[in-house]
Amino acid sequence: MASRDGVRSAPEERLVNLVVALMATEQGLTKETILGNVAGYREQREAGASKDALEKMFERDKESLRGLGIPIETIGDYADPDDLREARYRVPTAEYALPDDIAFSPAEVALLNLAGGVWSQSSMSADARSGLRKIRALGIAVDAPIIGYSPRVSLREPAFRPLQTAIEQCRVVRFGYLKPGDPAPRRRHVQPLALVEYEARWHVLGDDLDAGAERTFLLSRIAGEVELTRARFPEARREGAGERALAGLRAVAARQSAELQVRPGTEAELRLSRRGTRDGQRLHVPYVDAHILADELASYGPEVRVVAPAALRDEVVGRLRAAAQRNGGPDA
């Protein structure tokens, strides 16, 4: 609190002071003015911090604020735009604030409240709540909450957040990807374009730079950290990517179908019949990924038998055999 007593003030105070200063100026402030006058920098300068350290702090602060979506404009030297020594900085109010003409009706806010509530404990939940707070701060009345429904989307994959950031900043990423059957993850080099949840699993659509083609990856198969590189790609690549990913997944499901024999009255029948089409004694179920369907079919044990394709059948048999072995007795 006592920032004037020579005590180092909290970094968030310095950041907010900087925003207030940069919004209050029309023509912009030079770095020199900022470091010498804005509270937070000024104390540190007076306490003997080096010019270099202060400048680095200012650069970091600018990055932090841009990360929050705060537009910091740099007005360079007109004669030499690359010369930033005399650059002036400002935050244009029009780009900082929610546009005046955006208003939300009470019905819209009620719907947004429901929309913001779908993310159970995750980074998306924090983002949604923060966004809702901004909208509510506009002082809009809200319709009665939409009752009767509680939709939830779960998001456990640690790869989600870094991929979302990478998409937002159009940055190329690297990650290890473990395909079932491979002994070890393979490094992938990808321009991520969109995140899609399909059949309760998260996928990322991206340009696979090694393969030279668009590919869809399952987030649960990403092994280890997602690394954001410095390389960037044009934002235009992202246009329509979400719909493209969804259409791609649907097309794969339409192409691949498992022929199954399902015992009537079982859990397997209950779960599978809604997704498939019946053909006499057989059920045809479309699928996106043979390994994921094999996981599910194996869980049904004797309730389902895979007729075709043979590769899927082999996957299921392999799982059942391994499960029996792993859970055997001492003599098994």
Add this chain to the structure above:
Amino acid sequence: MPEPRTSVPAADRAALMMQLVPYLIGKGEVPVVEAAADFDVSPQRMRELVRRLTVIGLPGDGGFWQLPNDLFDIDWDLLEERDLIAITNSVGLERTPRLTAGEASALLAGLRVATALPGVGDSDLVRGLLAKLARGASATPPDVIVAPAPVDSVRETVDRALRERVAVSFTYKAPDAAATTRTVDPVKVHLANGQWYLQGWCHLRQAMRTFHLDRVSELSLTELPIEHGEEPVPALFEPGAEDLVARIRFPASIAMLLGDYLDRAEVSVEAGIATATMRVADEHSLRRLAARHGGAVEILEPAGARAAARRWALAGLEQYGV
């Protein structure tokens, strides 16, 4: 309510302060507890945020410290005596900041989930909102899309029952149990991991119950008005008293694939191998879990469940004559 995460980056705390100013101006005067709840922080943290605000302001001029008018100020008496917040001087930040790309993205994706529900929001309302959110963002929000689950006649009928406030009657087939006929006062429909659940007052059990909609058949509306709509609704996956304690072992690297199974489990990891102790509804779910993960999951306890899992997998194999 999520309590403040342990180490919130300074940038996030700064973002909070920048949201706080227009919020407080809009409210005029607001109890600390209310503001704290709106910002997902403790009342103590809210008081601290407000105090911090009063050392923020315009830069001093020409080497002078700021004058009081250059700083944010609040009504201190109101805060100290009545725990109310009111801004008395503001020096900027009065406007609500734009949504960040991440905030817009979280709301846009959530909106698509919400509008896939039967009867929620008409399409014009949604289209308008999608456009406003995109325009109110500081950068193009990343595409995050949740594919809508298909809506069938069972779901539509449940939706009608919720709206018309009448009971439904249906056949219910619980996992590994005989089918029963139920009459239920519908209270809430939950959608989780692509699965739909109906919560309501079950006339047969005389209590609130949760029904997986895939297990519901021959559903019809009744003429009975809802009588037990106001009873407290339990959490979606509340452990029942009859639960069984199980212990399983698996490579720690596949923990993510076990999903909700581990939500209430105690997990210890040693040399890459995880052991989890948790409550499960019955032994049947364990044999399905073991078969699903094809040897990666080993059931340690109870012994009966381990033997059942082995029999289950062997019975499956038998169909293939291998």
